[in-house]
Amino acid sequence: MGNVVIFDHPLIQHKISILRNVHTGNKQFRELIEEISSLMGYEALRDLPLEEVEITTPITTCKTKMLSGKKLAIVPILRAGLGMVNGIHALVPAAKVGHIGLYRDPDTHEPHEYYCKLPDRIGERQIFVLDPMLATGGSAVAAVDFIKQHGGKDIKFLCIICAPQGLEALRKAHPDVDIYCGCMDQGLNEHAYIVPGLGDAGDRIFGTK
Numbered sequence: 001m002g003n004v005v006i007f008d009h010p011l012i013q014h015k016i017s018i019l020r021n022v023h024t025g026n027k028q029f030r031e032l033i034e035e036i037s038s039l040m041g042y043e044a045l046r047d048l049p050l051e052e053v054e055i056t057t058p059i060t061t062c063k064t065k066m067l068s069g070k071k072l073a074i075v076p077i078l079r080a081g082l083g084m085v086n087g088i089h090a091l092v093p094a095a096k097v098g099h100i101g102l103y104r105d106p107d108t109h110e111p112h113e114y115y116c117k118l119p120d121r122i123g124e125r126q127i128f129v130l131d132p133m134l135a136t137g138g139s140a141v142a143a144v145d146f147i148k149q150h151g152g153k154d155i156k157f158l159c160i161i162c163a164p165q166g167l168e169a170l171r172k173a174h175p176d177v178d179i180y181c182g183c184m185d186q187g188l189n190e191h192a193y194i195v196p197g198l199g200d201a202g203d204r205i206f207g208t209k
């Protein structure tokens, strides 16, 4: 069974509170999404494999640890997941980036796929799927289904806000996936938006409506 981490770090809570505020503008919203993703990534990347190497310091030679170079893939769910990419990519610059395009039908709330491009040898990679919002869970479940159909196995899902229903749906459909959530909210409204949430993440990142 995969792990579920709900962050209680004060920096993450503080930054999510600013994100929620309806008066926070697009620029600050984008910056905060990136900062929170980076803080979450620090934890989600904790089990990266290390190898021992020998290096020479100005004082002596020593054996020390460096990342073993395991292949990584960062896969944002379009559009809003794009806002999280730089925060993670800055930590692991060698990671390849794939994209999955999904949008929710406004009436049925069902996800519809419109684009998918994944890095090569996806089955050998540790995969980080990014989407700030886990609401009904439909988009996350569909994205992970898709990655598995293409051979992906080692998958972690990172979101900034989840609803209990979305977390439950993703856990049920993909119990092997580790899930990292910045915080868990009360639930969903009649339009399947997270309450209190932050509104439409894609619109707030890209300034659309």
Ligand code: PRP
Residues within 6 Å of the ligand: 077, 078, 079, 080, 081, 102, 103, 104, 105, 109, 111, 131, 132, 133, 134, 135, 136, 137, 138, 139, 140, 166, 192, 200, 201, 202, 203
């Ligand atoms: C939002 C969000 C998730 C999805 C979450 O995307 O970024 O992908 O909704 O909802 P769910 O858990 O109920 O599936 P949206 O469909 O609004 O597309 P966008 O990012 O292009 O705005």
Ligand code: URA
Residues within 6 Å of the ligand: 080, 133, 135, 192, 193, 194, 195, 197, 198, 199, 200, 201, 202
């Ligand atoms: N997508 C969003 O952007 N926000 C929500 O609250 C739910 C889905």
